[in-house]
Structures are given as structure tokens and as C-alpha cells.
Amino acid sequence: MTSLPAPHRPGHYRVAFICSGNICRSPSADVVLESMLAEAGLSDRVEVVSGGIGDWHVGDAMDPRSAAALHGRGYDPTRHAAQQVQAGWFGRDDVLLAMDESHRSDLSRLGDPERVRLFGEFDPDDPGVEVPDPYYGGRDGFEEVLDMIERTCRALVPHIERALSPS
Template identity: 35%
Template sequence: MVSVLFVCLGNICRSPMAEAVLRHKIAERGLTRQITVDSAGTGNWHIGKAPHEGTRRILDANGISYENMAARIVRSSDFEQFDYIVCMDQSNGANVRKVAGGEEAELLFFMDLLPHEKLREVPDPYFTGNFEQVYELINAGCDVLLERIIHEQVE
């Protein structure tokens, strides 16, 4: 079983959107028994809350479920549990490394999946309000990530 953890600041916008999108793509490919996906935040403001209404709206518009998703914070045990820890921006990565403590966390930055894009971080729609832009980036990046996982991990 391959596992992916998406990380953003509050775990209500970017990372749950990525979790839902990748889960949807995994289900479409019939790989739900081979790949699991979760998301977490580096801040504790929204623990237990559903994704942001902007995230829910864009996922609904694209027929993607976010059922039973609730914000949580990154835990040190995540470094043992997940094969891929994908951070939405450099600040999230720095905070994740602090949680890792002595563990050398291998992180993947989401925009590294899309090297042709000028943006190097996924903009936070909590502040920008541009959920459509974030969805387009996440949708494209999840395609790349899924192909990478299939190539590297799934038999």
C-alpha cells in the first residue's frame, strides 16, 4: 500500500482539495486498494472542521467527494506512515520539518510536479479567494503525481 499526505497551513483549502482530487483519480483508475491519501495542516486553527466552503464549492462543481474529511494537524507519526509527504509551499515544508524533529523528512513540494508553471508555491485561496486557480493547479499536479506513484510503486 502506497500512502500520500498533502500538507498546507490550515488543512481546509489546498491540502483537502488535493486529497479529494487524488482520491477521485485513484478511484477512477481502480487503485483504491493500492494507494491511500490523507491531508493535514501545520496550524491548529481548524482541527475537526470540514473543508472551506470555497474548496467544497469547486469540488462539488467537478463531481468530487470530500465526504468525511476533517482538518487535522501534522503528527510526527506521519513520517513513518506516509511514503509521499507533499507540501503546498516552502513555509509548510519548514513547519513539517520542525514536527519531524530529528527525523530527516523527505518532502515533495507540490509545484515541483509542475515545473513548466511559473508559480513555485500553490497560492493559498483562503487569502486570495481564487479557488479555481488552485483547483486547476491541483488537478494537473495530481495527474503527474499519480503517474509517478504508478511508475515508482504500483505493480
């Protein structure tokens, strides 16, 4: 069973989602998990951020197709500004969740591999699946990615609750 690393600070957890440019997959996961954590009453104990491996979109808003998919399901995607992951995140974030294997590999070279997990490891329907990049496709790809993100974030919340509980 996949588990999350222990928190840097007991009683508090910080999750970082990582994809290529931080405009599609990782910010969508950020928005969805924050919403689910609020529903679970954990917003005051869990912080969520997202970043990209590359710097191509730093400062940009979320891809409009990702934003539209989120908005269509009642989420608010408006506050996002893309940023690039930095080595310092490993001392700040408790877990860095990579959207695909290339991101996991890049993150493991950048910092502590014990803090890195593949987001899809928590997917209840297809454990270990990579979240495909919808950037070069049409609207359906963004909807399918959001389906994966929602079910995986839903499954991730109990893991976060366990990580917050003292052993």
C-alpha cells in the first residue's frame, strides 16, 4: 500500500503537485484537492501548491481548457499563477506528487526521492497510472484528466488524514 511521508511539522501537511509546465494537470489537482480538503475540514492543517518542471509558463494563468473543465464542475481555477519547482521545496513540502514518471524522475534528481510519489499510485481504479498530458489534445482530454484527478484526490484525502495523525 502506498503511503505518504511523515510531515516535517507534526499536525500540518503540505502537498505539492508537479507536472511539466504547471498550467494543466498539477494546478487542476491543486484546485480539486483544496476543495476536497475544505469539505473534510482539513484546510487549516493542509496546504496545497503546484509547480512545473520547466519554466516555460512561469507567471501564466492556468490553461483555459483546464480552467473551463474545472469551472464546469464547480471549482474556482482563477487564482493560479504557474511556477517552477525548486530544490528548496523538498524542505518545505511533505510530499511532491508527480503526474508522470518523467516528473518523478526529474524530482528525484532534484531533491529527496523519499518525498516524491507518483500521483497515480493513489488512483483507486488504476494504481500506478500516469496522468496523461492533455495540452496537445482537445476538450475531451481535459475532462478525462479531471476525472482521474477527482477520483485520485478523493482517495488521497484519507492518506493525508493518516499522515496528520501521530503514530
